[in-house]
Amino acid sequence: MRKLLLAGGAVLALGLSGMTVATQTPRNETFRMLQLFGDVLAVVEQAYVVPVDNKKLIEAALAGMMSALDPHSNYLAPDGYEDLQERTSGEYSGVGLTITAEGGLVKVISPMDNSPASRAGIQAGDVISAIDGQNAAGLSVSEVSNKLRGAMGTSVKVTVLRDGEEAREVTLVREVIKVESVTGRLEGDFGYIRISTFNENTGRELTQVITRLKTEKPGIKGFVLDLRNNGGGLLTAAIDVSDTFLERGEIVSQRGRKPDQIDRYAAKPGDLTNGLPLVVLINYGSASASEIVAGALKDQERATMVGLTSFGKGSVQTVIPLNQGKDGALSITTARYYTPSGRSIQKIGIEPDLEVARSEAEGRIVSRSSFIYSEAAYATALDASIGAERKGAHTPHEAPGPDFDKAKDYQLERALDVLRAGGDLSKLAAAPAGIVVDDGTEKAAETAANDDAPATAPETKPEPAPEATPTPQQRRR
Incomplete structure (x- = not known):
């Protein structure tokens, strides 16, 4: 079976009858390099100071190559392939973290909502520096994942680093994490829907939540769809979610290396919300499958985007089992995906229609964009294929001031304001008192850029994300 993964981890099952492997390296040179690999392995086996595990060495070489x-x-x-299959089913065991490795550091993509990790205050962008007192620098995602796993009820000590703060050790008690991907509640005349990840149950759960909210509030006037800190999930789930709010039109397309490698996905007739106003909340923790939904709803002019520019992962990974999974699997990037207007958001992200920071500290993070963890931060990330670049450091249009009630969710408050205005930003009421609004002056940007603040934003509530769906490099634990 072959699976297509979208950032965080979107998955679409496809039949696999075989593959043709192309190479730009002449066949003889390839054989010579394979012989060199064998020679090096033989030298290590014979000359290294202690006996070696050849299987472990070869697996490390394969991981390095990919x-x-x-x-x-x-x-x-x-074991990692089996775990990937378990996670995409909507239930897995662990501490609730989606992680990735870059430059010898293991970073948190996002904590799952209401997981041991989120309850301990671990945030997107944190670096895992040690596990049970042992240095985690240089470890692979798989190695860190294995250390975080364990029997339910057992504990693991994790040391996290956050820009501008001292190292902090937290004790996480492992538990079985049942991912409720969709939750919802009423906010006055409007429905609030949170999608924490995209798994096999998301489409069905979304239908149930919308139906329940419409029953509880027969005269419901609109919906907020919260995709903040949702790192991705199954491609099929992202298509189902987009289709729920669309009557027609393209949702997403994916394009491979060859001109004829194009797949398009379109909405089927039937908008479950009957065209009611819709606002989508996004931030730089919204990745992959989340960006497919946001891109489709934005390009089809079905929803207004509120929040901060999304992560910017616009590539598709295909999971190819080796020897029917007995030898593991390869997750390899095979395509870029494009929004209905034909835009690649790779390294760029989806920009909001109304840019709003959740907190004063988060506003300062955006003004120092080098501290924002995004696809553009990867040294080896694919380019966008369209020559565009992610917006650099700038002062967000709106951010709560120091006197704003920190118990409130300012981004959600503004999303509800947009709904009250019928989705028309020109009719949107001015930001309330206590809110810092960028007036576009150089002084405002300079003030924010020079202000001291933590390098990561407070945890976004209410629900999760990656864990970004698992791409092999982004693994939930």
Whole structure:
């Protein structure tokens, strides 16, 4: 079976009858390099100071080869492949983290909502520096994942680093994490829907939540769809979610290396919300499958985007089992995906229609964009294929001031304001008192850029994300 993964980890099952492997390296040179690999392995086996595990060495070499391609291509050992299948089913065991490796550091993509990790205050962008007192620098995602796993009820100590703060050690008690991907509640006349990840149950759960909210509030006037800190999931789930709000039109297309390698996905007739106003909340933790949904709803002019520019992962990974999974699997980037207007958001992200920071500190992070963890931060990331670049450091249009009630969710408040205005930003009420609004002056940007603040934003509530769906390089634990 072959699976297509979108950032975080979107998956679409396809039949696999065989593959043709092309190479730009002459066949003889390839054979020579393979012989060189064998020679090196033989030398290590005979000369290294202690006996070596050849299987472990070869698996490490495979992982290194795949990671040299781009940040999301990876080799999965058999246990890692089995774990990937478990996670995409909507239930897995662990501490609730989606992680990735870059430059010898293991970074948090996002904590799952209401997981041991999120309850301990671990945030997107944190670096895992040690596990049970042992240095984690240089470890692969798979190695860190294995250390974080364990029997339910057992604990693991994790040391995290956050820009501008001292190292902090937290104790996480492992538990079985049942991912409720969709939750919802009423906010006055409007429905609030949170999608934490995209798994096999998301489409069905979304239908159930919308139906329930419409029953509880027969005169419901619109919906907020919260995709903040949602790192991705199954491609099929992203298509189902987009289709729920669309009557017609393209949702997403993916294009491979060859001109004829194009797949398009379109909406089927039937908008479950009957065209009611819709606002989508996004931030720089919204990745992959989240960006497919946001891109489709934005380009089809079905929803207004509120929040911050998304992560910017616009590539597709295909999971190819080796020896029917007995030897693990390869997750390899095979395509870029494009929004209905034909835009690639790779390294760029989806920009909001109304840019709003959740907190004063988050506003300062955006003004120092080098501290924002995004696809553009990867040294080996694919380019966007369209020559565009992600917007650099700038002052967000709106951010709460120091006197704003920190118990409130300012981004959600503004999303509801947009709904009250019928989705028309020109009719949107001015930001309330206590809100810092960028007036576009150089002084405002300079003030924010020079202000001291933590390098990561407070955890976004209410629900999760990657864990970004698992791409082999982004693994939930």
